Amino acid sequence: MVDLNKIQFDLIKLGSGERILRLTEPLSGLSLEKNLVPADAVVRQKEKLLRAFEAALARVELAAA
Numbered sequence: 001m002v003d004l005n006k007i008q009f010d011l012i013k014l015g016s017g018e019r020i021l022r023l024t025e026p027l028s029g030l031s032l033e034k035n036l037v038p039a040d041a042v043v044r045q046k047e048k049l050l051r052a053f054e055a056a057l058a059r060v061e062l063a064a065a
Contacts, residue, residue: 003027004054009046021046023053028060 010022019036032053036045 004041007050009047021049023049025053025057027042029055030057030060032056 006026008024010024012020012022019038019042019045020033020034021030021036021042024031030051030053032049034045034049036042
């Protein structure tokens with residue numbers, strides 16, 4: 001079972017000024033990245049990406065079982 005408290009969040013700013021949000025689960029090595037939309041709040045985009053990431057982790061767990 002994956003511990004959701006160990007998910008790492010990285011906010012990366014590119015040289016062009018764009019920002020990427022990366023979520024990584026260190027045990028499985030699963031990582032998910034998304035370009036952030038400047039007009040939208042980062043918190044909302046983070047929550048949406050986290051829900052997608054949790055769903056992907058659940059699929060990985062089911063496939064491994």
